[in-house]
C-alpha cells in the first residue's frame with residue numbers, strides 16, 4: 001500500500017516539499033504519496049489528528065506550526081528539544097515522534113554541498129527567530145572559532161545565547177556592534193529578504209573569502225546577497241540547498257534511505273528560474 005505523507009502550513013500552496021519528496025521517491029523507488037495540507041490557525045491538532053486516523057505515516061511542518069508540532073509530539077529527539085520546534089513528525093505504533101532537520105539541512109548544505117568548513121571559522125548569524133533556534137545546535141556541533149548572533153531585538157539574541165550556553169559560547173549583539181568587524185560565514189536568518197529588505201548590517205563585514213548565505217531562496221539575488229556581492233564576498237548562496245537537505249533528512253527518517261540531493265536541487269533551481 002502507498003504510504004502517505006504531507007507538508008502542513010498556513011499558507012502552504014507555495015511549498016516545494018511535494019515536488020522534492022516526489023522526486024526523492026522516484027529516485028529511490030519508494031512507494032509514497034506526498035500532499036499539501038492546509039490548516040486554519042486554530043485547527044492544527046484537528047487536521048493532523050484526522051491525517052493520522054486516515055493512516056498517514058508522517059508530516060513536514062512549515063510556518064507557523066513548528067511550535068504546535070513540538071507540543072503535539074509524544075517523543076522528541078535531542079535536536080528538536082533544543083530547537084523547541086519540530087519540522088518532521090513520524091506516526092508509528094500509536095506514538096508521535098518529533099524531529100527538527102533544519103539545522104542538519106543548513107550544515108550539510110554549507111559543509112558538503114558548498115564545501116565550506118564551519119569548523120574553526122568566525123560565524124555570524126543575523127536574526128534570532130525560529131529558524132535560528134533550529135540551527136544553533138548543529139552549527140555549534142561543528143566547532144566554529146566563534147559564533148555571533150546579531151538581532152534587531154537584542155533581548156531575543158541574548159535569550160538564545162543563554163539557552164544554548166550548554167552547547168557552546170554564543171555572543172549576542174545589536175547590529176551596530178558589527179561595525180569594523182569581519183566574519184568568515186554570514187548567515188542571513190532574518191525574514192528581510194521576503195519583503196525585499198536588507199538587515200541593518202554596517203558596511204565592511206564581508207571579507208574576500210566570506211561565505212554569504214541567505215536562508216531565503218529566490219530567483220535572483222536577495223538584497224542581502226546583492227550587498228555581499230557589492231562588498232566582494234568570496235561566495236554567495238541562498239537557502240534552496242538547505243530546503244532540499246532538510247527534506248532529505250526527513251525522507252531518511254521516514255524511509256531509511258538517503259536520497260541524492262544535488263540532482264533534486266538542480267531540478268528545483270530550473271523549476272524556479
Ligand code: NDP
Pocket residue numbers: 102126127128129130131132151152153156189190191192194197198199200215216217239240242243244246
Ligand atoms: P521569525 O519570524 O521567527 O524571525 C524573523 C527574524 O527576522 C527575527 O529575528 C526578526 O528580528 C528579523 N527581522 C524581520 N524583519 C527585520 C528587519 N526589517 N530588520 C532586521 N531584522 C528583521 O522567522 P523564522 O526565524 O522562522 O524564519 C526566518 C527566515 O528563514 C524566513 O525568511 C524563512 O523563510 C527562512 N527559512 C528558510 C528555511 C530553508 O529551508 N531554506 C528553513 C527555515 C526558515 P526581530 O526579532 O527584531 O523582530
